[in-house]
Amino acid sequence: MKSLSIKDIAVKAGVSITTVSFIINGKARDKSISEAVIKKVEKIIVESGYKPNQIARSLRTGNSNIIGLIVEDISNSFFSRIARLIEDKAYKKGYKIIYSSTENRIEKAKELINMFKSRKVDGYIISPIKGLEEDIQQLMADNKPVILFDRNLPDLDTNYVGADHFKATYHSIEHFIKQGKKKISLITIDIDVQQITERLAAYKKALTDYDIPYDEKLVLKVHFNQNENETMVQMAKLFQTEEIDAVLFATNYLAISGLKVLKQTGKKIGDDFSVIAYDDHEVFELHTPGISAVQQPLEEIAETVIQLILSQLSSKTKLDNEHIILPAKLIER
Amino acid sequence: MKSLSIKDIAVKAGVSITTVSFIINGKARDKSISEAVIKKVEKIIVESGYKPNQIARSLRTGNSNIIGLIVEDISNSFFSRIARLIEDKAYKKGYKIIYSSTENRIEKAKELINMFKSRKVDGYIISPIKGLEEDIQQLMADNKPVILFDRNLPDLDTNYVGADHFKATYHSIEHFIKQGKKKISLITIDIDVQQITERLAAYKKALTDYDIPYDEKLVLKVHFNQNENETMVQMAKLFQTEEIDAVLFATNYLAISGLKVLKQTGKKIGDDFSVIAYDDHEVFELHTPGISAVQQPLEEIAETVIQLILSQLSSKTKLDNEHIILPAKLIER
């Protein structure tokens, strides 16, 4: 069954396509269409259940009321929660979100951007990876609003919303030190984005500030795309060979893998072995003992991102790029 | 900067738009375009970075290479993991997925279907809710492939992929009984879909089969959309007023809320109080003690769903609807 077109409505109402279009788009009064005609056409539209073909509409207007959201991995709870919040808020403003995962793969990310581009999405929300600079630059050159979140690309002058990872990390390490810890390990990934490298920098800075020597052997940089088993083997080895009394995990999935290792090897978390995870997760709340975690303000991040992109979308002139850094807080458990 | 159109390429190559189109769509040899022209045009396309406008393409062809995925809540790990798997597999076949959450709200679900419809998605993968029957029927009348998963709508003759919830639940209760449990509680939601009601039915059946009287007071039906705190209060009350020696939680988020309650109230899971959760989650693996869980075969579900929809998409004739029930297994911890 063919779906109805504006033409069918026009015929049924005995008016022109133009008139129907004006009515649909709320321009009827502007264009001085009589109340009687408006009523009649609206009635027919409702009764027939006609819905404008968005594809045709997009082709003509060049925009889609769709915002593209590109994340690393939608099955990671940090991203899926943000996605859900963003979706929710955008939805209320009449925008739809379409999202996709890059899996940290640069070619996939580029393909996704291309796909979004050819679908004429109105704006982009991206948790970027290194190597995407040029493509993002291109989007901005095309005058499309772009908001980066979670991770920043320092070479790029864009809108960015993220948490204060340096401060949060520094604070976490400081927390360990004040508990009397000396052999503090950092388990992180080897991905080259500011938000991750910052965590390492803060780790080093905190140690130096408190006169604790930086020991390379206590830092484990896991390859960002390797499978979990391998990661767990590396962690187990680290925990065995080095005498560690505290660990900061730089991402929640690293922390989860770490907890699995501890459980398997029977190593207990307690007074002589502390753990902090980055990005909160239900696992940490329910774990016995509870796992302290750096909690990013998800709600605020989502809110800020969506507000930023909406203001760009509605503004005719190009707005200045904003960098918004929100505080993250350490949840002690 | 306006993006390139097929016309620009045609002009640059000194051929007609038609010729370029044939080449882009791999029909050149069919339409006997000379090798020389093909090479020349392809070169220009690559050099200029031209990408066809998918909107225009969709308008003309009536399809989009997009599959719409509608879930209850993308931030629920069950759905986000399925989504990720589906996305992955679809991607490899040249399909993109756009997904959205219904939040169990019927009007939102209807709106989403309408949006997908007006975006001309090629097929639908839906984890449905009651009240959507008519809309889904409509999609099928429009000859669009529809695959339901996780939940089924019994009144509807559609494709469906899901786990054997009855058997898994029965098995779980049986497991409790064999451990000598007598006061077995079921905590579920009050949503009216087969997959949930089945769990209740299996619970009752298992009890009867083993001559344990069914006690309504041991069954808590949580309102599907209420906030977590309220749910936790209800659970706490149940745990206090009834002498319960085992609980089956009908969804993973209910189990997580339940674990929180147990932690807060200091009630210990052990020999005299057992717990099984429905749908596995990292929390259950890492919890001390480990929480047994019914694990649905995510990978197989995703694989089956995608395979089903792809075969429907590529088949010219309407294929028979299939009901595929995959076994779920109880992970004992």
Next chain:
DNA sequence: TGAAAAAGGTAAAACGTTTTATGTATAATT
């Protein structure tokens, strides 16, 4: 009363593709 303005409306171009029908020149066949 006549000119200007407002009310009420529409035809047709444009967005960027795909596809059908059709064309001409050359090669092959009788």
Next chain:
DNA sequence: AATTATACATAAAACGTTTTACCTTTTTCA
């Protein structure tokens, strides 16, 4: 040499909208 096939290519219609420019008729007001 006349016919037929084939290689090579294109013009134009169609998809369903929005929007610009334009057209009548009626009202207003100097």
